[in-house]
Amino acid sequence: KQEVTQIPAALSVPEGENLVLNCSFTDSAIYNLQWFRQDPGKGLTSLLLIQSSQREQTSGRLNASLDKSSGRSTLYIAASQPGDSATYLCAVRQYGNKLVFGAGTILRVKS
Amino acid sequence: SQTIHQWPATLVQPVGSPLSLECTVEGTSNPNLYWYRQAAGRGLQLLFYSVGIGQISSEVPQNLSASRPQDRQFILSSKKLLLSDSGFYLCAWSVLRGRETQYFGPGTRLLVL
Numbered sequence: 375k376q377e378v379t380q381i382p383a384a385l386s387v388p389e390g391e392n393l394v395l396n397c398s399f400t401d402s403a404i405y406n407l408q409w410f411r412q413d414p415g416k417g418l419t420s421l422l423l424i425q426s427s428q429r430e431q432t433s434g435r436l437n438a439s440l441d442k443s444s445g446r447s448t449l450y451i452a453a454s455q456p457g458d459s460a461t462y463l464c465a466v467r468q469y470g471n472k473l474v475f476g477a478g479t480i481l482r483v484k485s
Numbered sequence: 486s487q488t489i490h491q492w493p494a495t496l497v498q499p500v501g502s503p504l505s506l507e508c509t510v511e512g513t514s515n516p517n518l519y520w521y522r523q524a525a526g527r528g529l530q531l532l533f534y535s536v537g538i539g540q541i542s543s544e545v546p547q548n549l550s551a552s553r554p555q556d557r558q559f560i561l562s563s564k565k566l567l568l569s570d571s572g573f574y575l576c577a578w579s580v581l582r583g584r585e586t587q588y589f590g591p592g593t594r595l596l597v598l
Contacts, residue, residue: 378528408586417575417589418529463528472544473587475521475528 376401380476388484395449395479397464402442409449410463454483487512491576491590504563506593508576516578518559523573571597
């Protein structure tokens with residue numbers, strides 16, 4: 375059974391700092407891995423999607439990497455801003471187009 | 486463009502009462518549809534998914550059921566709510582047979598008292 379773990383559970387950083395969120399998964403048989411953002415009481419917004427054959431994806435200040443063989447992914451946020459404060463969720467896609475989610479990392483960027 | 490709607494946004498129900506949450510998608514045809522539940526401090530748990538009208542797969546045995554009466558409509562129901570049914574319910578859609586992203590609705594917060 376696939377299990378997805380996200381570390382840390384919560385993170386508080388000053389504005390402008392670069393930071394890394396970690397995600398690990400137990401079964402490397404995945405199609406892709408996705409990072410989502412969730413604002414309090416809201417739905418999920420997709421940030422980056424990395425196919426299993428890819429090593430990384432970049433969008434603006436965000437960079438996500440994938441090491442499928444070791445079951446790890448990182449989300450790097452450069453020059454963090456207060457508007458980046460949210461919960462960040464990692465999810466892996468398995469056969470049947472099903473997503474398995476981690477519990478998330480709650481990020482707070484202080485101004 | 487595609488949009489996904491959920492209602493109600495918030496619901497407070499007594500234990501033992503019935504439940505009906507609705508999700509509709511606009512701007513696409515033959516989508517995969519999903520119901521997730523998010524409990525406080527936990528990740529999203531897939532409850533049901535559907536690849537077509539009347540086709541429902543259940544992921545977790547529970548007090549809930551799902552139906553898809555129309556191509557772009559997905560309904561989550563219960564005959565008798567339990568306290569443990571409280572949570573944040575999210576509907577999502579994706580391209581049929583695709584491996585691309587799932588798009589999520591705004592969610593329904595359910596509190597069972």
